[in-house]
Amino acid sequence: MKESTKLNTNSNAYIIIYSAILVAIVAFLLAFVYQALKPRQDANVALDVKKQILYSLNIRDLDGAAAEAKYAEVVKEEGELDGQKFYRCQVGDDDVYVVSLKGMGLWGGISGYISLHGNENATVYGAYFNHESETAGLGAEIKDSQEWQEKFIGKKVFVDGTDTHEVALAVVKNVDNPDTQVDCVTGATLTSNGVNDMIKTGLKDYGQRAATLFGNTGSQQNLTVDEPKVEEE
Numbered sequence: 001m002k003e004s005t006k007l008n009t010n011s012n013a014y015i016i017i018y019s020a021i022l023v024a025i026v027a028f029l030l031a032f033v034y035q036a037l038k039p040r041q042d043a044n045v046a047l048d049v050k051k052q053i054l055y056s057l058n059i060r061d062l063d064g065a066a067a068e069a070k071y072a073e074v075v076k077e078e079g080e081l082d083g084q085k086f087y088r089c090q091v092g093d094d095d096v097y098v099v100s101l102k103g104m105g106l107w108g109g110i111s112g113y114i115s116l117h118g119n120e121n122a123t124v125y126g127a128y129f130n131h132e133s134e135t136a137g138l139g140a141e142i143k144d145s146q147e148w149q150e151k152f153i154g155k156k157v158f159v160d161g162t163d164t165h166e167v168a169l170a171v172v173k174n175v176d177n178p179d180t181q182v183d184c185v186t187g188a189t190l191t192s193n194g195v196n197d198m199i200k201t202g203l204k205d206y207g208q209r210a211a212t213l214f215g216n217t218g219s220q221q222n223l224t225v226d227e228p229k230v231e232e233e
Helices: 012-056 064-074 146-152 189-203 206-214
Strands: 075-081 084-091 094-104 109-117 123-131 170-172 181-183
Touching: 012 064, 012 109, 012 123, 064 075, 064 084, 075 206, 084 206, 094 123, 094 189, 094 206, 109 189, 123 146, 146 181, 170 189
Parallel strands: 170 181
Antiparallel strands: 075 084, 084 094, 094 109, 109 123
16 A cells, blocks of 8 residues: 655745745735725724814814714815815804915924915914824924914914015914914924924915915905804814
């Protein structure tokens, strides 16, 4: 009788084949799970963006369903120009424009949304900032500190009496013009500088960009704004 051939589990060929099959199975399972969860992940990302926009409108503390409903209520139009997104909103009787911002902090990317009244004479209605990897308790305060974000409310955005649309709104270490300046985050000068640069770049020519996307916004140019209250539900 012939002896049965035994599989040599210690051979290099066996180890290579076994490893390749195992890797293929794991890769298939990971791809399957990713595809299965992707719609939910995309929905969560979209909801997070909507919440950030609502935060910039001083509308906070809403759960998922309430945030979706509020966003649909207040955001009337969306537009994008040169990779920058704009939102025409109405909060109560206030016509407000939200502008998306992107920049660099100390350790990585930073972003945000700032809401404005008007064009050349625009005033900040609200602001929200986010980050990828700033230091907790320091640079991360641009996201975590609602108190710091609310310091932007009521600040004038542009230099008076100019046709250059020069942005006056700034984050500085020592405030000498409280109408246009906000104190930087304590202990996070470089991150604060990143927010300042992001604002200067993102808000330049805001009026023309909003007008291009949404039509004539000149009727709001001289609007007088009372400091809005934070809306909670």
